[in-house]
Amino acid sequence: MKKPVFAQQRQEILREVAGTTFDVIIIGGGITGAGIALDATTRGMSAVLFEMQDFAAGTSSRSTKLVHGGLRYLKQLEVKLVAEVGKERAIVYENGPHVTSPEWMLLPIYKGGTFGKWSTSIGLRIYDYLADVKKSERRTMLTASQTMEKEPLLKQEGLLGGGYYVEYRTDDARLTIEVMKKAVECGAKALNYAKVNAFIYEKGRAVGVSVVDQITGKSYQVFAKKIINATGPWVDTLREKDHSLKGTHLILSKGIHLVFDKSRFPLKQAIYFDTSDGRMVFAIPRDGKTYVGTTDTFYEGDLAHPKMTVEDRDYLLRAIHDMFPTVGITAEDVESSWAGLRPLIHEVGKSPSEISRKDEIWIADSGVITIAGGKLTGYRKMAETIVDRVAQLLKEEGNASFSPCQTKKLPISGGDFGGSAHMETFVAKKAEQGEKAGLSRKQAERLARLYGTNVDRVFELAVQLKKEAAELQLPVDVLASLQYGLEEEMVVKPEDFFIRRTGALFFNIHFVRQWKESVIHYMAKTLEWSEAEQHQYQKELETYLHDAVTPVQI
Known part of the structure; x- marks a missing residue:
């Protein structure tokens, strides 16, 4: 039986987990943490996950949004990594075709470029x-x-030909949310805006955590046999709290992406191209937009809010001008952007582009288990590897044995309609049902692709909220999505809805500007915000809107 997560019931969940001893506590609600929660709970472990921001608010909503096989790692002779993530991307696709889809990629080959025609052919x-x-x-x-x-x-100048191959496009944040929802459905507890601010020790061993609810300020103590640090860019911050930051450490790389309307950058085909300094950049058409990224520079600033600089923006604009000279893109054409951090395992003397994306696991003297590095594509395998370790440790300590990994053929939330081969048939069928619920065919198709098999609940909400949507002058599909987010996806703030649940701030910023007041009004009423809370959350959303278009001058 599905167990819905309601934003209004956060306090109830916190009270429920307080003082409880779980098999495993997972710190970090990005794709790695979500994958671990799903793997652990489907093996029979009791698991609770805490995320100090919103789910996927860090790296897992700020990637290039590709579940890709790492072609460039072949160039670095990381054969094992290419083989593993290449096979994993097919698993990610089959388990959630509503959030992942094939994307044919064109690799143009130029005289004097990074890739030669023969080497590209052999490499591919x-x-x-x-x-x-x-x-x-x-x-x-x-x-x-x-x-x-x-x-x-x-x-056209110097063009010798091209390589044509398939990558997989995804919505990284929605992938994370759907994995998290599946973990909760299978019995895990998961809370966003719940910050682990300290470890609790007994005889030098970490046996629990102190958690502060970022909404109310209340503190709770939660206990576990094993604690996993899967906090991405914050991994070393947690290791410092545990007094175990020694030896190997992380180095952070920042990458930005620029978004343009298709009317200004009418790209037909996804392109993977090399720049004048030998880096590789993607240009990808998506939903009436074209986005381009990424940069790759060492970073030492605010982990929660990395920002695009003028230098970052201009680097990508030059790359676009060099590869697409007739487009005439300027800074004024940037419609939106995002900046994200990649946590890399430090390797002396290497640039960010050269550092391996392999993941590593460390176990501190306190028993805290840390996983770092890795790629979005390999999240399921990373989870399997670390939960294997946890299961073995628990067994050695006299606990019950747990099942082997169950996730290889387990559809994530919204993905259980029989695999990718049935996706288009499913969407067509749901579009007809959506029309009967009073939606346009376009609205119904969009919702079916966004929510997969969870769309029936969104359709039900569209029928129930029709009158209220009219009163708010808000499109009924938008209000139904918002209410679904509040009920089932733990939306707490407007930014959660506009960034992580819909991707609108990145790919339809005008939509955010148009409907933000109505959305905030509805959330304030539904969640019973005070005037101060409403003002704070509105201000936070305005900051994100500003940062998406305004680079920092350094």
Whole structure:
């Protein structure tokens, strides 16, 4: 039986977990933490997860939004990594085709560029083999004219041809949310805006955590046999709290992405291209927009709020101008942006682009288990590896044995309609049902793709909220999505809805500006905010809107 998570019931969940001893506490609500929670609870472990911000608010909502096989790691001879993440991306796709979809990628090859025609052909063929790419998605090599036909905006000078292969596009935040919802459905407890501010020790061993509710300021103590630190960029901050920060440590790399309206940057085809300084950049069309990224620079600023600088923006604008010279993109054309941090395991003398994306696990003297590094694509395998370790440790300590990993063929929340082959049939069927619920076909299709098999509840809400939507002058599909987010996805603040649950602040910033007042009004009424709370949350959203378009001058 599905157990819904209601934003209004956060206090109840906190009171329920307070003083309880779980098999495992997971700190960090990004994709890694969500994956661990799902893996642990489906093996029979009792698990609770705490995230100090919103779920996916860190790295897991600020990536290039690709579940990709790491072609560039082949260049660095990381053969094992390519093989593993290449196979994992197919698993991620099959378990959640509503949040992941194939995207044909064009790699243009230029005279004097990073990739030669022969080496690209061989490299992509090896990639197909290592990643066990299905026959219909294996690479093909294109002539210069075929490459220009795929994307006429590419520069023609020096073009030799192109490689054509498949990557997988995702909504990173929604992938995280759906994995988290599945973990909760299977019995895990999960709370956002719940900050672990200290460890609790007995005889030198960490046996619990002190958690502060970031909304009310109340503190709670929660206990566990094992504690996992999966906090991404904050991994070393937690290790400092545990007095175990020694030896290997993290280094942070910042990457930004720029978003343009398709009318200004009418890209037909996703492109993966090299820059004049030998870096690789993606340009990807999505929902009437084109986004470009990413940069890769060492970072030492505010972990929660990395920002785009003028230098970051101008670097990508130059890269766009070099590869798409006829477009004439300027800084004024940037419609939105985002900046994210990649936690990398420090390797002396290497640039951010050269550092391995492999994950590592460390166990401190206190018993706190840390996982760091890795990639979005490999989240499920990372979870399997660390939960294997936890299960073994618990067994050695005389606890009951747990099942092996269950997640390889387990659909995530919204993904249980029989795999990717049935996706389009599912969407068509749901579009008809949505029309019967009073939605337009376009609205119903969008909701079906966004929520997968959870869309029936959104349709029910659309019927129930029709009158209230009209009174608020808010589109009924938007209000139904918002109410669903409050009921089932632990939306606490307006930014949660506009950034992590819908992606609108990145890919439809005008939508946010148009409907923010109505959304905030409805949330204030539903969640019984004080005037001060409403003002605070509105101000926070305005800050995100400002930062999306205004770079920092340094």
